[in-house]
Amino acid sequence: MTLLNHSPSRIKSNQDQCDLRYKTLDITLKRNRHQPDALIEVLHKAQESFGYLEEGVLRYIARQLKLPLSRVYGVASFYHLFNLEPSGAHRCIVCLGTACYVKGAGQILEQLETTLQVKVGETTPDGQISLLSARCLGACGIAPAVVLDDVVSGQQTAESAIHAVQSVRTPVVAGQGD
Amino acid sequence: MDISELYRLAERGRSRRKPFRIRCCMAAGCQSSGAIAVKQVLADALSAAGLNDKVELCSVGCLRFCGHGPMIATDPDEALYERVTPENACSILGALNGESSMAPRCDGNQPFFADQLPIVLENSGQIDPSRIEDYIAVGGYESLYQVLYDLTPAETVAAITQSGLRGRGGGGYPTGLKWSTVAKMSGDQKYVICNADEGDPGAFMDRSVLESDPHRVLEGMAISGYAIGASHGFIYVRAEYPLAIQRLQKAIQQAKRYGLLGSQIFDAGFDFKIDIRIGAGAFVCGEETALIHSIEGRRGNPRPRPPYPAESGLWGCPTLINNVETFANITPIIRNGPDWFRNIGTAGSAGTKVFALTGKVQNTGLIEVPMGTTLRRIVEAMGGGVTEGRVKAVQTGGPSGGCIPAQFFDTPVDYESLQKLGTIMGSGGMIVMDDNTSMVEIAQFYMEFCREESCGKCVPCRAGTVQLHELLSKIVNHQATVVDLEHLEALCQMVQEMSLCGLGQSAPNPVLSTLRYFRDEYLARLKPSMLEEVGHHVR
Ligand SMILES: Cc1cc2nc3c(=O)[nH]c(=O)nc-3n(C[C@H](O)[C@H](O)[C@H](O)COP(=O)(O)O)c2cc1C
Ligand code: SF4
Ligand code: FES
Numbered sequence: 192m193t194l195l196n197h198s199p200s201r202i203k204s205n206q207d208q209c210d211l212r213y214k215t216l217d218i219t220l221k222r223n224r225h226q227p228d229a230l231i232e233v234l235h236k237a238q239e240s241f242g243y244l245e246e247g248v249l250r251y252i253a254r255q256l257k258l259p260l261s262r263v264y265g266v267a268s269f270y271h272l273f274n275l276e277p278s279g280a281h282r283c284i285v286c287l288g289t290a291c292y293v294k295g296a297g298q299i300l301e302q303l304e305t306t307l308q309v310k311v312g313e314t315t316p317d318g319q320i321s322l323l324s325a326r327c328l329g330a331c332g333i334a335p336a337v338v339l340d341d342v343v344s345g346q347q348t349a350e351s352a353i354h355a356v357q358s359v360r361t362p363v364v365a366g367q368g369d
Numbered sequence: 370m371d372i373s374e375l376y377r378l379a380e381r382g383r384s385r386r387k388p389f390r391i392r393c394c395m396a397a398g399c400q401s402s403g404a405i406a407v408k409q410v411l412a413d414a415l416s417a418a419g420l421n422d423k424v425e426l427c428s429v430g431c432l433r434f435c436g437h438g439p440m441i442a443t444d445p446d447e448a449l450y451e452r453v454t455p456e457n458a459c460s461i462l463g464a465l466n467g468e469s470s471m472a473p474r475c476d477g478n479q480p481f482f483a484d485q486l487p488i489v490l491e492n493s494g495q496i497d498p499s500r501i502e503d504y505i506a507v508g509g510y511e512s513l514y515q516v517l518y519d520l521t522p523a524e525t526v527a528a529i530t531q532s533g534l535r536g537r538g539g540g541g542y543p544t545g546l547k548w549s550t551v552a553k554m555s556g557d558q559k560y561v562i563c564n565a566d567e568g569d570p571g572a573f574m575d576r577s578v579l580e581s582d583p584h585r586v587l588e589g590m591a592i593s594g595y596a597i598g599a600s601h602g603f604i605y606v607r608a609e610y611p612l613a614i615q616r617l618q619k620a621i622q623q624a625k626r627y628g629l630l631g632s633q634i635f636d637a638g639f640d641f642k643i644d645i646r647i648g649a650g651a652f653v654c655g656e657e658t659a660l661i662h663s664i665e666g667r668r669g670n671p672r673p674r675p676p677y678p679a680e681s682g683l684w685g686c687p688t689l690i691n692n693v694e695t696f697a698n699i700t701p702i703i704r705n706g707p708d709w710f711r712n713i714g715t716a717g718s719a720g721t722k723v724f725a726l727t728g729k730v731q732n733t734g735l736i737e738v739p740m741g742t743t744l745r746r747i748v749e750a751m752g753g754g755v756t757e758g759r760v761k762a763v764q765t766g767g768p769s770g771g772c773i774p775a776q777f778f779d780t781p782v783d784y785e786s787l788q789k790l791g792t793i794m795g796s797g798g799m800i801v802m803d804d805n806t807s808m809v810e811i812a813q814f815y816m817e818f819c820r821e822e823s824c825g826k827c828v829p830c831r832a833g834t835v836q837l838h839e840l841l842s843k844i845v846n847h848q849a850t851v852v853d854l855e856h857l858e859a860l861c862q863m864v865q866e867m868s869l870c871g872l873g874q875s876a877p878n879p880v881l882s883t884l885r886y887f888r889d890e891y892l893a894r895l896k897p898s899m900l901e902e903v904g905h906h907v908r
Contacts, residue, residue, distance in 0.1 A: 228665050230666035231648075232647065235608065265668055266668055269651065269669060271650035272608055272650035287570075289727075290725075291571075327573075330401055330573070331571050331727040332733050332735070333402060343397070
């Protein structure tokens with residue numbers, strides 16, 4: 192439970208941006224009339240604006256919905272899509288659903304792990320790429336599928352996936368390349 | 370809204386049609402293959418050529434051949450194009466005039482299309498899912514009107530019972546029976562839930578229905594609300610389906626604006642509203658009691674049944690839960706009558722089933738076939754066989770199902786026949802495997818899935834899936850003995866019998882089914898020193 196003994200959040204470092212994010216959160220809370228059953232939706236919104244669910248945000252949500260922090264933390268940690276840790280600047284998600292798996296998604300992931308020198312679930316030391324896996328994106332018709340920063344690409348190979356990841360990592364300057 | 374207004378809208382929608390129509394698939398699969406850019410090129414070309422009053426360019430839902438996207442269809446010649454690129458897209462305009470096109474034609478008469486019987490997918494690829502007017506133009510919401518004015522709630526339930534429809538979410542529970550149970554419950558607060566969690570990895574039927582024809586699901590839910598006496602419905606969609614969520618949101622807004630959802634629908638004294646709830650990535654939330662907890666904003670832990678949700682569901686109220694495809698079948702049953710539906714498919718399994726055909730098969734995509742179609746027809750004729758090598762087996766039912774080896778491909782696909790083979794119909798994922806696929810590794814793959822997705826509430830599943838996975842890994846790595854294999858089988862039985870919910874109870878199925886048909890693959894993977902001994906045992 193490292194989350195619960197976190198040091199003060201880094202939110203304070205950027206007051207303005209932070210206020211805006213809390214404002215977005217407040218709108219969601221208000222729209223749901225602060226009903227506790229809206230917890231999952233509120234967490235989704237919070238993650239959307241903050242990038243991940245840090246302790247300060249969870250505390251805030253707990254207070255607003257009048258729920259014990261344990262309940263909020265319990266829900267946030269139950270669902271796979273909620274991140275309690277910050278992720279890298281870019282997210283590369285390899286689908287490991289069955290359709291993608293039988294079409295070789297495992298090898299794609301393996302080679303990405305080797306190239307990026309991280310294990311699935313980790314972020315490269317420079318904070319650039321988080322390598323993640325998913326359980327079926329519903330794009331099985333074009334398996335194997337890889338998502339890079341919310342864009343789904345189908346019929347991937349290890350080479351195409353590595354190429355895509357490398358190109359977001361070191362942006363090609365205009366005029367350069369093909 | 371009254372019926373004459375609905376008819377007027379439908380008529381206006383139909384008269385709006387132009388002589389030519391280009392339908393671009395904008396479902397998730399084709400969008401990922403570049404459909405948006407293709408459509409833009411076509412839009413620009415139409416404007417440049419001044420053809421906008423003759424040719425209608427529209428976005429439609431899934432055209433089924435997802436593996437060959439982006440797909441485009443044209444009317445009135447009903448030509449179909451595959452793998453369209455921004456470069457060759459414009460030649461499709463010329464083809465409307467009878468010129469030849471550079472975009473590859475796709476044969477719409479091949480078995481993949483010809484053997485389909487679209488009921489659930491009848492509008493998919495035909496109408497623009499983001500326009501309620503398109504849905505109304507093909508008779509949408511008329512069944513809702515018909516039910517409200519011509520049938521009592523009891524008669525509506527009777528019609529569904531009479532149709533023989535069974536739940537498409539996996540279990541195959543008779544839908545009419547479920548409706549009548551909830552309808553009989555007392556209490557004025559009841560709920561309807563549409564299960565759009567579609568957790569089976571390798572299945573995307575529900576996603577396509579929601580993206581291609583969202584109003585059909587809303588109408589089905591409203592009809593069920595009238596039948597069981599509920600005025601509030603929820604759709605629980607997985608967060609991995611952003612496009613489906615967006616289209617549902619839009620559909621609900623439009624239906625509300627036209628008074629087809631909300632209060633006093635068709636001035637008949639019936640109120641029904643629908644809210645969307647979004648999941649957050651947990652397979653177990655497809656289980657009905659876990660799903661209910663999730664809608665209530667809690668952890669998605671299942672609870673023992675009974676009481677079933679029909680008695681005590683959402684916030685303790687009687688609740689009807691059905692799958693997306695189940696709801697999508699309601700409107701056609703009301704429109705064409707229960708006997709029409711009953712005559713499709715087999716005696717015990719009426720209607721059609723949508724399958725997501727994927728894996729090592731030539732033609733991947735969505736198919737809707739009458740129940741009772743043989744696997745051979747599906748895999749070999751429609752799917753065009755495997756890409757290379759020989760077809761070995763088909764997996765249905767995902768992590769709760771099993772494999773059907775090629776020698777049983779003449780089996781008709783219906784609930785009972787699949788069960789006899791040791792698998793289940795499941796929600797419609799159908800994954801084809803060739804002789805390069807190791808069945809032990811597939812079993813290991815599914816067990817890893819179940820281990821990760823186990824909610825941890827009960828020990829047999831939480832600890833059992835870990836141990837089963839370890840044993841399977843041992844076999845995969847050639848380190849297991851015959852004793853381990855025996856242990857594996859005993860443990861499977863224990864987890865099956867003692868787990869609390871369907872996830873744990875069915876987690877051993879992929880192992881048991883591969884053991885049943887591909888035991889030699891397990892034996893071949895035992896510790897090398899064991900092999901000889903095993904040879905004596907088996908032969
Ligand atoms: C682990 C588990 C996962 C499930 N996932 C789904 C699912 O993704 N979609 C679905 O419709 N039903 C799913 N079900 C079945 C539901 O619990 C429920 O039976 C179904 O939604 C009822 O609808 P139907 O009668 O229309 O089939 C799942 C069941 C279990 C045990
Ligand atoms: S069987 Fe598994 S998923 Fe179901 S309640 Fe038990 S631990 Fe949770
Ligand atoms: S299995 Fe990868 S998208 Fe479905």
